[in-house]
Amino acid sequence: MTTKHQIIVAGCGGMANVWLDYVEQRDNADIVGLVDLNKEVAQKKADQRKLQVPIFTDLATAIKDTEANLVFDVTIPAAHKQIVTTALEAGCNVFGEKPMAESLQDGLEITQISERTSKAYSVMQNRRYLKEIRSLRHFIENNELGKVHTLNVDFYLGPHFGGFREQMEHPLIVDMAIHTFDQARYISNSNAVSVYCHEYNPEGSWYAGNASAICIFEMEDGSVFTFRGSWAAEGLQTSWNGDWHIIGTRGTAKWDGFDHLTTETVKNPDQKAFFKETEKRTISNKWTGNEQHAGCLDEMFLALEENRHAETDCHDNIHSMKMVFAAVESAKKREKVYL
Numbered sequence: 001m002t003t004k005h006q007i008i009v010a011g012c013g014g015m016a017n018v019w020l021d022y023v024e025q026r027d028n029a030d031i032v033g034l035v036d037l038n039k040e041v042a043q044k045k046a047d048q049r050k051l052q053v054p055i056f057t058d059l060a061t062a063i064k065d066t067e068a069n070l071v072f073d074v075t076i077p078a079a080h081k082q083i084v085t086t087a088l089e090a091g092c093n094v095f096g097e098k099p100m101a102e103s104l105q106d107g108l109e110i111t112q113i114s115e116r117t118s119k120a121y122s123v124m125q126n127r128r129y130l131k132e133i134r135s136l137r138h139f140i141e142n143n144e145l146g147k148v149h150t151l152n153v154d155f156y157l158g159p160h161f162g163g164f165r166e167q168m169e170h171p172l173i174v175d176m177a178i179h180t181f182d183q184a185r186y187i188s189n190s191n192a193v194s195v196y197c198h199e200y201n202p203e204g205s206w207y208a209g210n211a212s213a214i215c216i217f218e219m220e221d222g223s224v225f226t227f228r229g230s231w232a233a234e235g236l237q238t239s240w241n242g243d244w245h246i247i248g249t250r251g252t253a254k255w256d257g258f259d260h261l262t263t264e265t266v267k268n269p270d271q272k273a274f275f276k277e278t279e280k281r282t283i284s285n286k287w288t289g290n291e292q293h294a295g296c297l298d299e300m301f302l303a304l305e306e307n308r309h310a311e312t313d314c315h316d317n318i319h320s321m322k323m324v325f326a327a328v329e330s331a332k333k334r335e336k337v338y339l
């Protein structure tokens, strides 16, 4: 029998809409309560979405007063640790927005609590759930590029967010790069072992902290992953997924982060020539599931129902968190850091 998921949504800001839209499409899930520090924000959300559910300002009370068995954490990063640990300790599973926590130490503590309570904590890494990235991973797993040794990504955008991001010390690395680092782990199926990161705030930047960074990661399979990025780059912007160049022993794949995915591989590896003859290959779409948030949430629910860790469970996500915090540490120390 399929479980009935009774959900409390904690945090009723902008992102909560995406999560609530998803629940509307799902048969075996109901919203049983809304929580926000600001009661009026939660009430407004309930009214907008025509949800007749109780409103709370405190998650522990909400769990006690409802039949909730699952909490969606869509609060701000600074609240994630408190929300997730409260929910896990109260016997609920948690699906939450990235990042897991504000520090690696907090992320590790939460992972231990998830283990001790035998409750799941899965993290939103929606940018893994795109047909291009899924197809790329499949292509690489099939050894079509040979052994992948180099992954480069450029991420250049100039968003004028206003608000907290423009005040952060490391806005690009801490608020955004986890998506790209997580994508690199997914594409290469490998975790990082070291990083050298040079962070800087370019001339003309409207951020108080460092809006640009260049990172060189060594991965455990021996490949090298480089990230060049900026949130203060006007003009000729890349996709939010970055612009990828991936090289293996048999050829190269390029993905512009939108829907343009191309590869060129050597026709005959034994050919003796100055430049070996290559052929363009199309990567067939191997992903028929939902994309973005819906794809990640499908996997989170399926994992719960199959009593296994989801692909982006905290035990996996901690490896992407380590990349973020090691990059910050490297930038501060101006030296290579081991994860």
Ligand SMILES: NC(=O)c1ccc[n+]([C@@H]2O[C@H](COP(=O)([O-])OP(=O)(O)OC[C@H]3O[C@@H](n4cnc5c(N)ncnc54)[C@H](O)[C@@H]3O)[C@@H](O)[C@H]2O)c1
Residues within 6 Å of the ligand: 010, 011, 012, 013, 014, 015, 016, 035, 036, 037, 038, 041, 057, 074, 075, 076, 077, 079, 082, 083, 097, 098, 099, 124, 126
């Ligand atoms: N995956 C993505 O692509 C993506 C995109 C944007 C934002 N996010 C993430 O989503 C999360 C929420 O972002 P947002 O843009 O909706 O923020 P927001 O500021 O619009 O909303 C957050 C809400 O949480 C509430 N809140 C804060 N602390 C709380 C607490 N302790 N208990 C209950 N409520 C609390 C706030 O009052 C606010 O209403 C963040 O972690 C952010 O990084 C992810």
